[in-house]
Amino acid sequence: MEKVVLITGVSKGLGKALALKFKKEGFKVCGVSRSEPDFEIDKHIKADLLKKEYTGFIFEEFSKSFERLDVLINNAGIGLYESWENIKEEDLRKLFELNFFSYVFLTQKFLNLLKETKGSIINVSSVAGKLYVPYMGAYCSSKFALNAFSDSLRAEVKPYGIHVLNLIVGRINTGFSKRALGSMKPPETPFGGNPEKFAEAVYKAYLKKKREITYPYWYKFFILLANLFPDLYDSISLKKWKKYT
Numbered sequence: 001m002e003k004v005v006l007i008t009g010v011s012k013g014l015g016k017a018l019a020l021k022f023k024k025e026g027f028k029v030c031g032v033s034r035s036e037p038d039f040e041i042d043k044h045i046k047a048d049l050l051k052k053e054y055t056g057f058i059f060e061e062f063s064k065s066f067e068r069l070d071v072l073i074n075n076a077g078i079g080l081y082e083s084w085e086n087i088k089e090e091d092l093r094k095l096f097e098l099n100f101f102s103y104v105f106l107t108q109k110f111l112n113l114l115k116e117t118k119g120s121i122i123n124v125s126s127v128a129g130k131l132y133v134p135y136m137g138a139y140c141s142s143k144f145a146l147n148a149f150s151d152s153l154r155a156e157v158k159p160y161g162i163h164v165l166n167l168i169v170g171r172i173n174t175g176f177s178k179r180a181l182g183s184m185k186p187p188e189t190p191f192g193g194n195p196e197k198f199a200e201a202v203y204k205a206y207l208k209k210k211r212e213i214t215y216p217y218w219y220k221f222f223i224l225l226a227n228l229f230p231d232l233y234d235s236i237s238l239k240k241w242k243k244y245t
């Protein structure tokens with residue numbers, strides 16, 4: 001029987017790259033997003049993950065077409081670039097609703113199906129969940145919370161044979177920053193990973209049942225250095241935002 005993957009944020013960026021990779025590997029792909037994907041997918045569920053009723057609706061729609069779930073990829077997310085001084089409550093709540101609560105409640109809803117297949121949960125987190133960045137503190141907080149969710153969940157679902165892979169993602173060229181909330185524009189970076197290579201790395205990590213991977217890999221050393229020399233990191237990272245300070 002063909003394996004089934006459910007991916008949130010499937011219409012573009014990393015979700016799209018993951019959908020194409022899992023399809024290529026023989027999976028049936030079901031995806032969630034507000035806009036229609038511009039590529040072929042076995043089932044698309046149009047849903048806004050910011051709305052409370054979404055989990056039940058997604059589960060019902062999924063169950064109309066599939067009897068099993070092998071992999072749940074919680075991926076949909078948004079950025080927020082703003083100082084703590086000026087952050088709007090509405091934006092902060094939206095950020096946590098999408099980047100944290102949607103991951104938790106979809107996981108809860110699909111856990112019984114994943115128990116039956118001894119499946120996998122893949123959470124798309126960020127380098128910003130390991131390393132604070134000034135003016136991105138809210139986004140970092142949502143991803144720090146997500147890492148704690150992934151790690152504690154991994155221990156809790158291990159007895160059911162379910163595997164949890166947490167992805168520590170660095171900058172990848174998807175246009176993510178342009179769609180972010182907040183009034184500030186992030187500093188440009190010459191580096192940026194490739195979504196297709198990211199999807200290859202995730203699939204490999206999924207097959208090897210890894211706990212966590214960092215992609216692009218060199219961010220691991222960056223995180224280590226920044227944690228070793230926090231004062232130096234503070235001043236370098238603040239300089240990047242100098243037009244706002």
Ligand SMILES: NC(=O)c1ccc[n+]([C@@H]2O[C@H](COP(=O)([O-])OP(=O)(O)OC[C@H]3O[C@@H](n4cnc5c(N)ncnc54)[C@H](OP(=O)(O)O)[C@@H]3O)[C@@H](O)[C@H]2O)c1
Nearest residue numbers: 009011012013014033034035048049077126171172174176
């Ligand atoms: N790209 C990076 O550099 C980077 C780095 C670190 C971590 N990440 C993480 O990777 C994940 C994906 O990022 P990306 O770069 O692929 O972003 P993206 O290109 O902006 O794609 C975001 C996806 O989420 C969906 N989405 C957004 N709001 C939604 C909502 N309210 N309800 C349902 N779906 C919604 C979007 O679809 P619709 O607009 O059609 O709804 C889209 O498919 C995020 O969790 C992000 O935090 C990205």
